Amino acid sequence: MATLLExxxxxxxxxxxxxxxxxxxxxxxxxFINIKAGEGFDPLLxxxxxxxxxxxxxxxxVIRVIGKGTSLISRMEPGFIDIVGPTGKGFTMENDKxxxxxxxxxxNAPLLYLMRALKENGNRLTYxxxxxxxxxxxxxxxxxxxxxxLIITTDDGSAGIKGxxxxxxxxxxxxxxxxxxYTCGPDPMMHRxxxxxxxxxxxxxxxxxxxxxxxxxxxxxxxxxxxxxxxxCVDGPVFDGRKILWENMPR
Amino acid sequence: MNSEIKIxxxxxxxxxxxxxxxxxxxxxxxxxxxxxxxxxxxxxxLSLEPRKGNAGNRIIETPAGVLNSIGLENVGLEKFLNxxxxxxxxxxxxxxPNIAGHSIEENIELCRILSETDGIDAVELNVSCPNVKQxxxxxxxxxxxxxxxxxxxxxxxKCALIVKLSxxxxxxxxxAVAAEREGVDAISAINTFLGMKINTRTRRPHFNxxxxxxxxxxxxxxxxxxxxxxxxxxxxxxxxxxxxSNFEDILEFxxxxxxAISIGTMNMIDPAVSEKMVAELERYMNEEKIESIYExxxxxxxx
Ligand SMILES: Cc1cc2nc3c(=O)[nH]c(=O)nc-3n(C[C@H](O)[C@H](O)[C@H](O)COP(=O)(O)OP(=O)(O)OC[C@H]3O[C@@H](n4cnc5c(N)ncnc54)[C@H](O)[C@@H]3O)c2cc1C
Ligand SMILES: Cc1cc2nc3c(=O)[nH]c(=O)nc-3n(C[C@H](O)[C@H](O)[C@H](O)COP(=O)(O)O)c2cc1C
Numbered sequence: 001m002a003t004l005l006e007x008x009x010x011x012x013x014x015x016x017x018x019x020x021x022x023x024x025x026x027x028x029x030x031x032f033i034n035i036k037a038g039e040g041f042d043p044l045l046x047x048x049x050x051x052x053x054x055x056x057x058x059x060x061x062v063i064r065v066i067g068k069g070t071s072l073i074s075r076m077e078p079g080f081i082d083i084v085g086p087t088g089k090g091f092t093m094e095n096d097k098x099x100x101x102x103x104x105x106x107x108n109a110p111l112l113y114l115m116r117a118l119k120e121n122g123n124r125l126t127y128x129x130x131x132x133x134x135x136x137x138x139x140x141x142x143x144x145x146x147x148x149x150l151i152i153t154t155d156d157g158s159a160g161i162k163g164x165x166x167x168x169x170x171x172x173x174x175x176x177x178x179x180x181x182y183t184c185g186p187d188p189m190m191h192r193x194x195x196x197x198x199x200x201x202x203x204x205x206x207x208x209x210x211x212x213x214x215x216x217x218x219x220x221x222x223x224x225x226x227x228x229x230x231x232x233c234v235d236g237p238v239f240d241g242r243k244i245l246w247e248n249m250p251r
Numbered sequence: 252m253n254s255e256i257k258i259x260x261x262x263x264x265x266x267x268x269x270x271x272x273x274x275x276x277x278x279x280x281x282x283x284x285x286x287x288x289x290x291x292x293x294x295x296x297l298s299l300e301p302r303k304g305n306a307g308n309r310i311i312e313t314p315a316g317v318l319n320s321i322g323l324e325n326v327g328l329e330k331f332l333n334x335x336x337x338x339x340x341x342x343x344x345x346x347x348p349n350i351a352g353h354s355i356e357e358n359i360e361l362c363r364i365l366s367e368t369d370g371i372d373a374v375e376l377n378v379s380c381p382n383v384k385q386x387x388x389x390x391x392x393x394x395x396x397x398x399x400x401x402x403x404x405x406x407x408x409k410c411a412l413i414v415k416l417s418x419x420x421x422x423x424x425x426x427a428v429a430a431e432r433e434g435v436d437a438i439s440a441i442n443t444f445l446g447m448k449i450n451t452r453t454r455r456p457h458f459n460x461x462x463x464x465x466x467x468x469x470x471x472x473x474x475x476x477x478x479x480x481x482x483x484x485x486x487x488x489x490x491x492x493x494x495x496s497n498f499e500d501i502l503e504f505x506x507x508x509x510x511a512i513s514i515g516t517m518n519m520i521d522p523a524v525s526e527k528m529v530a531e532l533e534r535y536m537n538e539e540k541i542e543s544i545y546e547x548x549x550x551x552x553x554x
Contacts, residue, residue, distance in 0.1 A: 036520065040315075041314075041315035041467070041468045041469075041496065042314045042315050043312060044312055044315055044316065044317065044467055044468070044516075044520060045312045045317065045519065045520065046520060084283075084521075084522070210308070210310065210311065212309075212310040212317070212319070212519055213273075213518070213519035213520075213522070215279055215282070215283070215519075215522050216275055216279040217273055217274060217275045217279050217280070217518060217519055217522065218272065218273060218310060218319065218321065218519055219275075219295075219304065219309070219321050219324050220309045220310030220319060220321060221309075221310070222304070222309060222324070224306070228303070229303060229304065229324065234279070248306060250307050250308045250309075251453075
């Protein structure tokens with residue numbers, strides 16, 4: 001049985017940090033947990049959240065409140081929390097490489113855990129952190145800890161550079177040479193990131209589409225790829241960004 | 252204490268099964284539970300060739316329910332026989348394939364091949380699929396087409412034949428009676444109710460297929476009513492399903508007359524729920540000193 005260790009803490013506008021003690025250790029960057037929001041049948045389905053950070057059996061997640069489920073979770077009391085996971089296919093690890101990470105909004109969450117693991121493996125990391133405005137930037141210090149270079153961009157210019165992550169990225173890409181790129185954020189952003197990366201450089205994305213069961217049973221979270229349909233929950237959520245047929249992503 | 256039940260020539264160790272489309276091919280569940288503990292696994296609706304399923308949105312939550320429009324994505328017969336079935340057999344579990352052909356011929360062919368396969372002792376015919384050759388109306392919503400399909404399926408099926416009824420008709424019991432007349436061994440009741448969701452932002456239906464199937468706790472009272480009515484009209488075993496979420500629900504379906512039950516949508520919320528329900532049943536039968544599960548089956552029916 002998993003335990004919510006303390007009340008969810010506000011870390012940015014509409015964003016909360018949860019600390020959860022799982023019943024076993026072990027998780028990989030890019031994996032997610034599936035949380036039951038409340039006890040009854042409404043909301044019925046679990047809600048998936050990427051692991052923001054992990055220390056042995058303690059998992060941190062950052063949730064952005066957008067509806068009924070996330071609102072209930074943000075107001076949970078410490079104690080029992082019903083989770084499935086950690087599960088899903090995580091990011092590819094690298095050693096001693098030059099790497100670029102691009103996060104948009106709450107999509108920055110899985111990239112912190114990834115960045116920590118990559119740093120431990122001796123990689124050099126450039127991180128582009130994109131948010132709507134300064135109010136929405138969460139736990140910036142955590143990102144500063146591991147990034148060799150942290151570039152912040154906001155849509156309205158209230159923090160860092162004004163503009164989208166991808167505007168900044170075109171400059172960063174032409175200046176630096178990267179061995180691999182990782183991204184998580186809204187689909188249009190990830191699609192643009194994938195298109196910007198040179199074709200010889202691998203680019204991994206973590207999709208956050210609507211999930212049904214989260215364990216591969218219902219085939220509801222399908223992503224269309226060059227290899228055919230894939231279940232985001234068990235075949236992903238991390239995919240080779242070039243294999244996804246982005247124009248077929250459900251909206 | 253005996254919780255065994257019989258469906259045609261097939262004996263299941265207990266009446267708790269998992270419903271087609273919500274249990275994958277058993278393998279997905281096996282990471283969370285011991286799949287040999289439950290009565291049977293109804294696998295995902297199968298076609299002769301692999302089917303891609305529907306594009307666009309496929310699933311969305313509703314109050315206490317789920318709307319799905321998966322479009323019967325499945326691995327196809329060959330891969331099922333070579334890769335999926337062996338896993339279930341090796342795990343010591345019972346597989347009942349759900350057949351979801353798009354024509355009478357495809358359904359018959361699947362019934363024939365599957366029923367001749369080693370390790371398959373029952374098949375379930377899903378008549379809620381569109382009959383593509385005859386205008387796309389579901390087999391299970393036209394009594395003549397339904398009876399014709401079952402007559403032909405019965406001839407070629409060498410194991411127990413189960414038909415899964417659609418609730419999207421005026422009188423489900425008339426389909427149950429026709430199924431019994433055509434010699435099927437058991438009835439599953441029911442499949443999903445047709446529902447809909449409109450995206451108010453795009454002002455368009457949420458699903459490309461416009462309509463979708465509603466399942467989950469929201470449909471339980473309707474499903475229970477149908478199972479009760481069907482059980483009062485036929486003598487063959489009925490597998491009751493629709494919205495079952497806890498042990499109390501299971502008892503209700505058994506008391507309504509179902510010989511076995513299936514858990515569907517709730518597997519998606521707790522992939523170990525069916526194994527937990529088997530333990531609950533054991534506890535209940537011990538506490539209530541029930542010798543055979545048949546003592547409670549149909550107890551709510553008028554004698
Ligand atoms: C693998 C994965 C990892 C994720 N990681 C995180 C994370 O770390 N932090 C975080 O805050 N969120 C994350 N999400 C998204 C999160 O799961 C959803 O925001 C959440 O389920 C919404 O629940 P709700 O009940 O609040 O919204 P609802 O009340 O169900 O919906 C509110 C509105 O949002 C839309 N919506 C719901 N879910 C999604 C979705 N997945 N994508 C797009 N629109 C949606 C609905 O259609 C509706 O319009 C992740 C999703 C996936 C699949
Ligand atoms: C995602 C999903 C996929 C389904 N796929 C099938 C299927 O392939 N064949 C079938 O006969 N029924 C299918 N069903 C219907 C279920 O087997 C069951 O009849 C229905 O969901 C009602 O039970 P429940 O409320 O317990 O889920 C599906 C249901 C869901 C939710």
